[in-house]
Amino acid sequence: MSDNFGFDTLQIHAGARPDPATGARQTPIYQTTAYVFRDADHAAALFNLQEVGYIYSRLTNPTVAVLQERIATLEGGVGAVCCSSGHAAQIMALFPLMAPGCNVVASTRLYGGTVTQFSQTIKRFGWSATFVDFDDLDAVRRAIDENTRAVFCESIANPGGYITDLDAISSISDEAGVPLIVDNTSATPYLCRPIEHGASLVVHSTTKYLTGNGTVTGGAVVDSGKFDWSALGKFPSLSEPEPAYHGLKFHETFGPLAFTFHSIAIGLRDLGMTMNPQAAHYTLMGIETLSLRMERHVENAVKVATWLENDPRVDFVTYAGLPSSPYHNRVETICPKGAGGLFTFAVKGGYEACVKLVDSVEIFSHVANLGDTRSLIIHSASTTHRQLSPEQQEAAGAAPNMVRVSIGIEDADDLIADLDQALSKTAT
């Protein structure tokens, strides 16, 4: 589909066409595991990657393929691979790049689960992560060494309302010859397009705003197609004969689609972190209204954050959409349509008051999720960020006196009234 169409058109049409068999206008849920080969030659061509087609749904599925094309188009990438969750997408993004002994340089301001995945779990693969403050550009530069294979950050970092200067970070990763991976979950491609700021790969938890209503988990890795995998010899899985696929040279064979093909032919084949067609269907439904929802999320977040900032029971609010935020000046360049719908605020009375607040809300739901149409609240220090050290909690914007909200698309006045009555219970 033409890239000249606007975002609102692409979020509904990109990747989809009437079903060739039935004319069905909506993308059918192809609930099938396998696909009949026309003949033995056809089967051989598919397995040799000489012809693109469907073999087995662990690798590719027509419903999932529509979602992949839709997300790739919205992000301005050449291809995308959908996965079973956002965390699966992060492993899938690193997998073709890393080997035992390799490291990823990551921002300290990340989703709590990502901090745990990077600081603990990836060690079992022989990989490691070096965490640095991405506002300290010299520290980022210094942290990159000869074994670094990726730089990783979030565009709008959940939960602290921090916006990364993607242009500055991508010029450092470019200089070092390593790809920049940006988790664009909190911003979505409607608010931020990381590839335009130099990202090589973009990852998503589609569980959040892309699906938009808290129904299914999923993830995606989008390939910009712009990184030169062969230039420095650092990415042999992509530039050299790949033993896991009978010696195929992915970069030479597939050019800008090397990463995408590698992720399907080897990543999904062997790691099996596949998105199922039902999940893809729900996410396709959600994406059709992404821009409308994000506009309302932002509008409501600005209203609620402004009200909270002026309330004496609240110490401060960290939302980049507020002029008081140190990151406010990055909104215009990084996410010009708004700073998203997520932020944290500090409650006077600390830990105890926060726990009382989450127990007293009525419209807000106390859940470990974000990006739902309904407003959500969580006390990160006692839940999602519980396993982090106090220093890590502080760095991630999840100190004991902080509450995180994901502002939904309800009436802003009702949300404010709900927080008002709940805050009045924290004072007693």
Ligand SMILES: *Cc1c(COP(=O)(O)O)cnc(C)c1O
């Ligand atoms: C939720 C989330 C993830 C993990 O995604 P899952 O779908 O829950 O696995 C990663 N990054 C960010 C920013 C998230 O919000």
